[in-house]
């Protein structure tokens with residue numbers, strides 16, 4: 001069935017509906033990765049967003065058992081140039097279309113995704129709606145105007161109750177704001193004894209688990225929409241080593257007194273160069289964010305910039321000047337994308353060891 005994508009600037013794109021057939025309103029964002037559509041679709045940070053992929057053929061290696069980043073995808077919709085009908089790969093289990101149907105995610109194919117992406121780059125991220133051809137542009141615009149974008153996505157995607165991924169190593173409490181499985185995968189691969197807790201866990205609840213370190217996960221939406229999380233992070237700084245990723249990085253910045261702002265069209269892709277300001281070394285990174293820490297808000301605070309995006313100079317990493325806490329705006333867990341930044345998990349593990357040695361009351365003779 002033919003359907004249209006209406007944008008708030010009045011643009012119309014006509015395509016073929018696939019996957020789930022319902023209509024949907026959301027923020028339209030683009031990702032430039034050439035592969036990784038399964039991880040993108042299942043990354044909870046895309047909750048409620050209409051995601052377009054700039055690579056023109058999507059679904060060609062199908063959907064497999066292994067590449068999920070969450071159990072229940074929460075992305076709003078998928079917009080592509082061409083959706084492959086006959087995937088071919090040794091891991092392929094089903095087509096993109098059947099997966100989107102099973103998970104109630106609307107898809108739209110046959111779209112000039114290059115034109116769409118250029119529009120978003122010019123105007124900034126746009127609100128859009130996938131709806132029947134019969135909807136007039138006027139009615140569509142009115143509906144778009146009166147439909148607010150969601151603000152409670154973290155609540156929607158975070159775990160409702162705590163659970164553990166047991167290990168014999170360091171106890172890491174992972175606060176789940178919409179965690180990608182990749183973060184858990186990296187911690188368990190290092191033998192960590194992980195306890196995943198909900199986004200609104202209090203500092204008392206976290207400390208009662210006697211963590212050796214605390215990880216702040218990625219997650220969807222505006223970091224300012226989760227003030228309760230900021231309070232917890234604020235209270236954790238200085239008590240236990242902290243490592244924040246993406247939304248976790250933004251919450252760490254807010255907790256330290258900084259501000260965040262919405263970017264024009266964000267960073268979403270698998271080849272974003274980021275420079276470590278201390279070593280000068282550049283990592284090619286996986287990214288997915290629409291907000292950023294405001295440079296001017298850092299004056300006089302106890303945090304400093306450690307990493308910067310080479311494409312636009314925005315802040316990509318922060319560290320506390322006196323306490324054991326650091327964060328990055330990009331994804332060291334990759335999935336999808338390059339693993340250049342994976343060493344940051346080692347940095348976290350080393351930070352935990354140093355902290356344990358310094359705070360241990362038991363002396364080894």
Ligand SMILES: NC(=O)CC[C@H](N)C(=O)O
Pocket residue numbers: 045217218219220221222223245246247248288289290291292
């Ligand atoms: N991947 C993430 O954690 C994204 C963080 C935040 N939702 C943003 O868009 O900036």
